[in-house]
Amino acid sequence: MAAAAQSLRLALRCSSRRVAPRIQLARPQKLTVARPFSTTPLRRAEEEDPQEVEEEVRIFDNPGDALQELLRTGELSEEEQLDAVEAQKAWEQLPIEEKQKIIADVKGVREHIAPLRRPVPKPKNSFWNVDEKDTEMITNEVGEDEFDEDEITSMGHAKLEEHREFREYARIAVWEMPLLAKLAKPFKPPTNEHVLRFRYTSYMGEFHPAEKKVVVQFCPDDLGLTKQQQLKLAKIAGSRYNPETNIIKMSCEMFEHQAQNKRYLGDLVEKMIATAKDPTDTFEDIPLDTRHHTFTKKPKFPKEWRLTAERQAQIEEQRKQALLLDETKRREGSLIDGVERIQYALAGPSRDEMDGRVAELVSAPRSSAKTRGANFRR
């Protein structure tokens, strides 16, 4: 098998694209120290014959052809030539299936490595080579973003998922929810024994800092206290007392657990009640402070404004009276019209008035020029 592997190695080497440069590299190079120290700028050695460099790139299907070509060109050393002849013999002696398999393998390998071998053009003017692909990063996700047009899009999948969810909940609503009715308990209003109303907060199993908070509400009237004691309790509660609803509302989130907070509130309420019942100081000299509360007054539609049948009749009557009044005034001539008055005043005194008057003879005053000027100005 060693011979077969050797032949395969050779065949691969030969069938690579860049045949000639490989051969060139294999050539021994002169071991000369090129200018260890110099003051003149470095100059390139003269270019070699371009004919030699520009080798034709040929691709061979099988190692046999490659070896044949290699031998034909005759650029090998003797040792290599012997190896090549030997390898060609070994290739020819292989059974046809093996040959075909190798050919197929070579083809397959070539196809697979083709994208890797493709030269990556360096993007011009890129800042810090941002757009450059990292060829060294090996991932499994080759071509995962490619869409083969054989499936619905991920958005479509999401939509379908949503539908499935809807239907799941619909099934629950139809089949499972009615079963909950078996567990339902009839509502019982809180009795006189249950005067405290607690509020807890649950975040459905999630951790939340507000979960520990407990709020208690109670009305001072429900505690079996006298009026005086109730008032004292409201005064003790301070800004926690709502004078509009007559409810005291307190909360606690001092402790880590809900139960602890609730216990604290319960104790506090008991202490407050005990203090309110204490007759040594009734707090009567202190007025109830309601500055914390803004009383809102909701305007209501006044009863007197309702347009009842009676009111409508009344309005009708008033209108009728108003019309009548206007009409009588108009007939009497005592209805005053601003526009008429102005026009009348602008028209000046009537002719009758003017005829009645006799032109008076007024002697021309012997006034100085100054006073005349003043008169004129006026």
Place this chain on the structure above:
Amino acid sequence: MMAVPNCLRCLVRPSTTSITTSVIPQSQRIVPILAAPFSTTSSVQKAGMQPRKKAGIPGKGSLSRAQIGPNGHIRAGKKMQLGKFKKAKNIERGKAPAPGERKAFRKRVLLSNDNALPVTGLEELSAQGLLDASNVGRMVALPNELVDQLRAVEAFKPTQSWGMFRQPSVLLRKESVELAKKMTETAGRGETLKLVISGDKLVGKSMLLLQAISNAFLNNWIVFHVPEGQELTNASTDYAPIPDTKPTQYSQQAYGLRLLQALRKANASILAELRTVNPHPELVQHFPVGSSLLQLANAAREPDSAWPIFNAVWSELMVKGNGRPPILFSVDGLAHIMKMSEYRSPAFEIIHAHDLALVNHFVEFLAGNKKLPNGGAVIAATARSNAPRNPSMELMVGRREAELGYAEEKPVKEPYGKGYDERVEKALEKVDVLKLRSVSRTEARSLMEYWAASGLLRTAVDEKTVSEKWMIGGNGNLGEMERVSLLTMRY
């Protein structure tokens, strides 16, 4: 060398050049005279005129660039011109108004408008007419003597629209007749009417006060009227502590003089008849017993001497009998004299308004601590637009209103409320309140007819127009009605 004569010629006025030298350049001689068919300048003069060069263009020579400053400093080089495309501002500012002129303009009261039509058939206001209930809802003209008196005590306000009508006239409302009756009755019994006129904004509180003052003048009362309560307390007149008073009271001499001047202008005829009863040794001038009060009042010429004379006049008027008439003492803007004033004591403590002697005079009468010996009235009108917040006054007035049935609920004192003033509450405890409310439609109609007859309301005044304006004007709030029908250009 040719440039020199040209330049020199530039310096001479063009007209003189052409006249003195009578050398008209060839090019200008051809200018046709017909080019200007009408002109006030002579054609020769015109021909000599050169178009003026722009002043801002700097010359080309280096000498013209150099600039000589006002202090002789020569500044060479190019001067940067910022904003050279801006036009030179040449705003003609007229003479600035003299100190006090603006205020005088703002506060002036015009009582007549020659452009308004005279309204014929208006009765004149009389003492009897004010008492007649059948006059309710009638416009009456103020007689000229009364107008002079009202003007003397500054009862007319610049915010009232007297200046729109030919002659000052007022509407007699239900409340005005009631108030006049109350005043006459109380004074007839020799008692003092203590009244606060309250009501909504623009409802006519000052106008009602004016009618009360008119009533006093028509009945030959003595009237002291403070037209703006704030003038007493906002530290705008000088003040001085009165010696030997505890707690210290403060006199306001200039304001006292003003009141005296108003008094002798408005009540001269009454004062001339009244004779002094007491000697006044504290006065510089000697007034023998039996000299007229007008003489006494006339002695006050300067603020420095006004305060003792003011006191003397007061004490003379406070004498019971002796033909002393009833007195009306009124203040407009009550809230201003029911709070801490803007004045400071020598220890730099704020002075309470009630410690000012003039205010104290008024408040004592309003509270009922003192009584006018010959009867009379002490009336204060509240103001709504120019009024500092005054919880105590509002509370007391509100309580009195509730007691009189103007409001359903009696207001209660807020237990932790700030700004309550016990002195104010005490002063207003026994006061009577008149809450002025909207006018009825008949009253509104009469007023609108007056407007139309004056040529100010250009519509026929029928029931429709009246109810329209009545409703738009806050259901008969007179000031609002005036706003929506007369002052539409202003608002």
